[in-house]
Amino acid sequence: MNVEQVIKTKREIPLKSRTVIHFMLVNNKINERITAVLKPFEVSLQQFNVLRILRGQEGKPANLSTLNERMVTKMSNTTRLVYKLLLKGYVDRATCPSNRRKVEITITEHGKNALKKMDVAMQNAEDDILKNFSDEELKELNNLFNKF
DSSP: OOHHHHTTOSSOOOHHHHHHHHHHHHHHHHHHHHHHHHGGGTOOHHHHHHHHHHHHTTTOOEEHHHHHHHOSSOOSOHHHHHHHHHHHTSEEEEEOSSOTTOEEEEEOHHHHHHHHHHHHHHHHHHHHHTTTOOHHHHHHHHHHHTTO
């Protein structure tokens, strides 16, 4: 189905506009799919991203600034995301001994175990989302995205 059919217009859309609309449609479709996959775990995509960042710290704590810098989606509510993960028992929060103004966040074992299950669900979603692409096409697509 082409863009004109999706947005239900009879006029042809200029190439650049069509391309941007395509990006938005693909982004929405991917976000909807990933949101649905994470729903059973009661975490948002941003919370999932925080958990992955913390796991990547390999036991070393991260502060809010580090989390925000490494987030795929940059946002100002990292404190709220961490608080929600804290309530679920997925992360721990402690005051930095050398700088009392700094808060250090680590992933808990409960968080790691939950994240392993989320990883499986996300891998299945990624496989499904990209099932119509060959590895070569995905490499080409990534090279094109790198032009941004």
